[in-house]
Amino acid sequence: xxxxxxxxxxxxxxxxxxKDVRALLDGKGIFYVNLMSSPGAGKTTVLSKLIPRLSxxxxxxxxxxxxxxxxxxxxxxxxxxxxxxxxxxxGACHITCQMxxxxxxxxxxxxxDLIFLENIGNLVCPAEFDTGADMNLxxxxxPEGDDKPLKYPLMFEVAHxxxxxxxxxxxxxxxxxxxxxxxxxxxxxxxxxxxxxALNGKGIDELEQYIRSETVRKIKK
Amino acid sequence: xxxxxxxxxxxxxxxxxxKDVRALLDGKGIFYVNLMSSPGAGKTTVLSKLIPRLSxxxxxxxxxxxxxxxxxxxxxxxxxxxxxxxxxxxGACHITCQMxxxxxxxxxxxxxDLIFLENIGNLVCPAEFDTGADMNLxxxxxPEGDDKPLKYPLMFEVAHxxxxxxxxxxxxxxxxxxxxxxxxxxxxxxxxxxxxxALNGKGIDELEQYIRSETVRKIKK
Numbered sequence: 001x002x003x004x005x006x007x008x009x010x011x012x013x014x015x016x017x018x019k020d021v022r023a024l025l026d027g028k029g030i031f032y033v034n035l036m037s038s039p040g041a042g043k044t045t046v047l048s049k050l051i052p053r054l055s056x057x058x059x060x061x062x063x064x065x066x067x068x069x070x071x072x073x074x075x076x077x078x079x080x081x082x083x084x085x086x087x088x089x090x091g092a093c094h095i096t097c098q099m100x101x102x103x104x105x106x107x108x109x110x111x112x113d114l115i116f117l118e119n120i121g122n123l124v125c126p127a128e129f130d131t132g133a134d135m136n137l138x139x140x141x142x143p144e145g146d147d148k149p150l151k152y153p154l155m156f157e158v159a160h161x162x163x164x165x166x167x168x169x170x171x172x173x174x175x176x177x178x179x180x181x182x183x184x185x186x187x188x189x190x191x192x193x194x195x196x197x198a199l200n201g202k203g204i205d206e207l208e209q210y211i212r213s214e215t216v217r218k219i220k221k
Numbered sequence: 222x223x224x225x226x227x228x229x230x231x232x233x234x235x236x237x238x239x240k241d242v243r244a245l246l247d248g249k250g251i252f253y254v255n256l257m258s259s260p261g262a263g264k265t266t267v268l269s270k271l272i273p274r275l276s277x278x279x280x281x282x283x284x285x286x287x288x289x290x291x292x293x294x295x296x297x298x299x300x301x302x303x304x305x306x307x308x309x310x311x312g313a314c315h316i317t318c319q320m321x322x323x324x325x326x327x328x329x330x331x332x333x334d335l336i337f338l339e340n341i342g343n344l345v346c347p348a349e350f351d352t353g354a355d356m357n358l359x360x361x362x363x364p365e366g367d368d369k370p371l372k373y374p375l376m377f378e379v380a381h382x383x384x385x386x387x388x389x390x391x392x393x394x395x396x397x398x399x400x401x402x403x404x405x406x407x408x409x410x411x412x413x414x415x416x417x418x419a420l421n422g423k424g425i426d427e428l429e430q431y432i433r434s435e436t437v438r439k440i441k442k
Binding site: 039 | 259260261287288289290292312314341342343344345346349362364365366368369371372373374375387390393
């Protein structure tokens with residue numbers, strides 16, 4: 001039983017801190033996006049498609065979180081020229097709000113309009129920890145299967161938007177867009193749903209427009 | 222700091238309990254396999270291919286662990302006729318040894334030779350918790366990318382065997398078998414590595430033979 005009590009304390013402190021992070025970013029007019037998915041669902045690829053489309057209008061920062069390796073941070077820096085930092089979680093399977101705050105400080109928020117946090121690839125734990133982000137963007141890749149919202153409920157419950165990725169390979173996997181949408185809706189009746197492919201460009205315009213309009217809505221406040 | 226101290230206590234208690242589970246299963250001559258991977262890497266599919274090939278020679282039980290849904294347990298029961306139970310982890314992202322023990326008791330170990338535990342789809346947390354299994358079999362699916370051992374080190378360190386799955390789609394993904402092997406070897410210099418496809422059958426014979434010989438080695442003791 002004790003572990004659950006401890007966990008509740010940790011989560012309640014985390015939620016308090018998330019309010020502080022939001023207040024800090026609200027004060028500076030910065031929109032903060034927390035990108036979550038399974039390993040290899042396409043987080044880095046989606047960022048490498050979105051950032052060049054958004055960087056004429058917004059000053060963009062990226063926090064790459066991994067347990068180990070700096071491969072993604074190097075790729076994003078090389079491909080987009082955005083301000084990027086890599087954080088390592090020392091084995092941890094998620095980003096707490098404390099880590100989020102320290103990463104924002106290390107990145108340096110001054111002069112930025114839009115910050116992406118690429119969370120640890122994990123459909124479970126990251127969903128429990130509010131990072132202080134304005135938007136939780138969850139990716140579900142076609143090869144994983146359309147049943148994942150049934151098995152990993154919280155991740156889809158906390159999503160403001162879900163992007164189904166790698167739709168170009170749907171014909172060779174047993175994946176139904178209709179079932180995916182139905183399963184997402186079982187967990188979440190308001191999240192925006194996008195069907196995307198980084199390969200053929202499907203849905204990237206729509207996802208870009210959504211992030212653009214949400215960012216503008218915040219920074220114009 | 223406190224969270225790490227607590228975690229150490231939990232892990233040390235867990236490791237003690239894993240010894241008890243091993244002693245219990247050793248006494249009964251049962252081989253216990255812990256199957257771990259990202260969500261959607263093919264754990265259930267691999268089981269549905271292996272079990273029919275092994276069930277003439279071994280009496281097989283399956284523990285299906287999920288946060289929610291009983292889809293996998295129903296599929297395994299329907300497709301293989303093995304003795305199956307579904308356990309739900311109440312949100313937890315991994316199976317502790319206590320859960321493993323309770324699941325073994327609920328399944329009923331009498332009369333079995335070989336038990337598979339299908340762990341929660343997660344490349345991080347399940348690796349930290351010894352379930353008392355004789356073998357950690359880790360799946361890495363081609364669509365996830367060949368870099369995953371770099372980013373999720375512990376999972377590949379604790380593996381006794383790694384099966385690369387969905388190799389039939391390698392031509393359409395940016396996945397190099399050579400890099401995958403190199404990256405697995407960075408984490409683990411002794412794990413067996415299999416390249417498999419449930420679709421075209423590649424590597425399934427070899428994986429079956431490996432599990433068969435390890436099972437025989439134990440139950441003949």
